Amino acid sequence: MASLFGAAGAGLTGYKMNKRVGAIEEFEFLPLSTGKHLHVTLAVTGWLCSGKYSSFQGPWSSLGACGEQYCLVWESRYLRDLGSALDSIVDGLVSMVAQEALKYTVLSGIVTALTWPASLLAVASVIDNPWGVCLSRSAEVGKHLAQVLRSRQQGKRPVSLIGFSLGARVIYFCLQELANDQGGEGVVEDVILLGAPVDGSDKAWERLSRVVAGRIVNGYCRGDWLLGFLYRSSSVQLSVAGLQPISLSNHRIINVDLSSVVKGHLDYMRQMDTILVAVGWPTRDGAGTHSKQPDTLAKGGPLANPIRKSSQNEHLCEPDVRHTEGTVCRITDHDCGN
Template sequence: MATQDRSSQRLPPVGEPAVEGAPHLPVGHELAEASRFAYAALCGISLSQLFPEPEQSSFCTEFVAGLVKWLELPEAVLPTMTAFANGLGGEGADVFAPILLKDPILKDNPLVIIQDLLSFSLKDGRYDARARVLICHVTSLFRVPLEELDLLEETFLESLKETKEEESETAEASRKKKENRRKWKRYLLIGLATVGGGTVIGVTGGLAAPLVAAGAATIIGSAGAAALGSVAGIAVMTSLFGAAGAGLTGYKMKKRVGAIEEFTFLPLTEGRQLHITIAITGWLASGKYRTFSAPWMALARSSEQYCLAWEAKYLMELGNALETILSGLANMVAQEALKYTVLSGIVAALTWPASLLTVANVIDNPWGVCLHRSAEVGKHLAHILLSRQQGRRPVTLIGFSLGARVIYFCLQEMAQEKDCQGIIEDVVLLGAPVEGEAKHWEPFRKVVSGRIINGYSRSVATWTTPGRWTSS
């Protein structure tokens, strides 16, 4: 298993919605100035450690510049923070973490700073994958379980849904007022634009944007929520979830793309989250694993998960061929074991008999077809993600066998585009039949913000014996 890595608290009580005339400042503003300096420095140094590549420099610089403004620090500190973000200065993040923890606001609950950093990262309606990697890193620095971050993200969404439910009658009354008819008609049209797969966030963005803003005020403060209540704020909120809330389930391949005949996203869960997981199956088989979702029923990565349904006919042909060859392998290995175990041991017995290599021709055709189609599907997936069909949220990709190959070509395609950064958070590849040389993987560093995990076995005869099977 090869891994490329960038390096119990309770949730703080969420305040009451801010009342008019009494704005509640985000937590970061309430810290002492020394703590705010340490906060910004901690993030700047962490960014330089997590994203040292030159192409990530602009993001790091812009992030700390925005954070300095968010924390209302003097402009004089900006050059220092920029230097930290660019890897200059010998201090480590561990120098500033203790300073932060001494602040009275954070002393009993360091999760408060995670809440503030999350609020800052979401303030523009975008949740960059690099920002989430930073938040996860800071969370670990304060020794807060990552499950608490997931809960914090869910709390943000729940506050929006609860506000919509509790104040729906008020919204209806307001909508009937003569002076608001034109405005509400516009909201209504935006809400109705979502069909079929639209979710509560998308609908809320269209029908009750001011109420959404009231709920958001409990998380990001009334100053930030005020912007969300505007017409522009509607687009800001819905941009997080894509296609006015319909997201990936709303995507339909309108026409055949190259050699691709099937390409659909199927939901694995009913939840919604600020980060999503897309799982990609490598083959289909009769029985338990005849569906795309079957291998992922116990996947525990986020509360919003999808699987990609692609080229089912060909993947089923491949699965049937694999079952045939593995059945023959089991029978022949059993015979060989009976003959040689006493003399040479089990290890010597478990080899590929020459006669079985002839039987392997059964798989050549479906395997070759699926190799080609997986590459095409991966390239198409890249353009779906680049178009932000999923919204502006971090995406984790996981796949096995040819599903992992789909991801490989997805990353390869994305790496060729200028706007490829900040979309993919983590990648997990299991048994990927792809090139293993470092030069083929290096470009992925600018695409994947977090970890690239490549799980493989050097002794798997299925991939190593007929070398032509793994060629691109």
């Protein structure tokens, strides 16, 4: 059966760059599951830090046992530098009061050099260089990922992609590269981009939808002051997908407002269990909720039912998807105290 559907003898684990490709220094795949399946999921981490999240696999421990799963290992030296810089900015250089003020600065939609506190601008050099380096390298890694997927290293099986922050940017440029050439269709099934530091214009996302067979989920947080600050030089002219919904009228593009789950950009790593539940991605039992996970998995892949609505008879200790209008969903807090 596996041979019939193109799974036999195919896998990403054995792939590793034989030589340096452009500016890319590190690119390989690590398995998150065992065995061969008819569907492949690839998770892309956005940065690395110390402790629990010092590895590329760390943020994805709650992914449900759904198909064959891998995480992408890329440019770890630079991602660790970025993680250290992010921790320094958030934990050491910006007070909680300042973070609240910055959140409302981003929410106001007026993100210019004049609105950022002088104390934050004074330490901008701590983050600007590692962020700029990773911003550039993530685009190159995304383009190379497109070449790997196009060459069918995974066999003739559908691939779903999920990533946060710069990991989402890797996926974005992968899809852009696939859209540039004929033959890119049918490779990618479903996509989830979380806190993506990428262009959120309708034109850009229309191109993405052409090469994704299933649905594209844009998970964003309007009050993500750190992402707004990192994009401060261009966010006036450029809409940022990780800060707002995609306005394109396309039933396959799903916007999920994660503002009640994600209080800051670092929460995309720290709250991944809850985020996966919120966007309807299958998780392990007990991940992000105290009750048994709903079965959102269908034959088409992990995102066959990407946004789950709860009935009045259910009591779920998880974010509830409410106020659905068109393709915009807002996640609101659910009372689990009773």
